[in-house]
Amino acid sequence: MGSSTAMGDGIWRLLRSRSPMESAVFWIVLALVYLAISGLAGVRGVGYTERVNEANRSIAFDLNPVLWLPDLFLHAYPPTDPVPFLVWWIVLATVIVEAVMVLMRIFRGGVRPGASGAKAQRSRFL
Numbered sequence: 685m686g687s688s689t690a691m692g693d694g695i696w697r698l699l700r701s702r703s704p705m706e707s708a709v710f711w712i713v714l715a716l717v718y719l720a721i722s723g724l725a726g727v728r729g730v731g732y733t734e735r736v737n738e739a740n741r742s743i744a745f746d747l748n749p750v751l752w753l754p755d756l757f758l759h760a761y762p763p764t765d766p767v768p769f770l771v772w773w774i775v776l777a778t779v780i781v782e783a784v785m786v787l788m789r790i791f792r793g794g795v796r797p798g799a800s801g802a803k804a805q806r807s808r809f810l
Contacts, residue, residue, distance in 0.1 A: 701785075710785055718777040725751040725773070 701707045725731035731751050735744045747755050747762075754760060754768035762769055 706785070710781060713784060714777055714781045717780050718773060721751065721773045721777055725769075 701710060725748070728734065731748050733746045735746060736742075737744060749756060751773075752762070752769060754772050755762070758768055760768055
């Protein structure tokens with residue numbers, strides 16, 4: 685086992701950008717993913733479905749539980765209280781972009797130039 689600082693460094697190594705280009709790609713992809721999520725939330729059949737109740741002569745909306753997660757526990761009405769939903773979309777977009785960046789970094793060249801895998805991790809602590 686290595687020290688806690690060395691282990692923390694290994695965990696966070698994939699999340700740090702190595703160049704200004706990676707930072708720019710992160711922010712651009714984050715904006716695009718956020719726009720896609722917010723756009724999908726407003727598409728009928730994807731973000732919500734409508735049900736017509738003939739007895740009451742009313743329309744009920746069923747929200748997509750992934751895109752509208754805060755509605756499950758807050759029961760907030762999105763047009764009057766959009767903040768929880770906007771925060772959720774930012775968190776969801778950030779997780780998606782971080783996963784894309786980590787996968788891109790792994791496929792592009794590994795964790796560290798010249799060393800990858802468990803063997804490199806073991807030799808680092810010896």
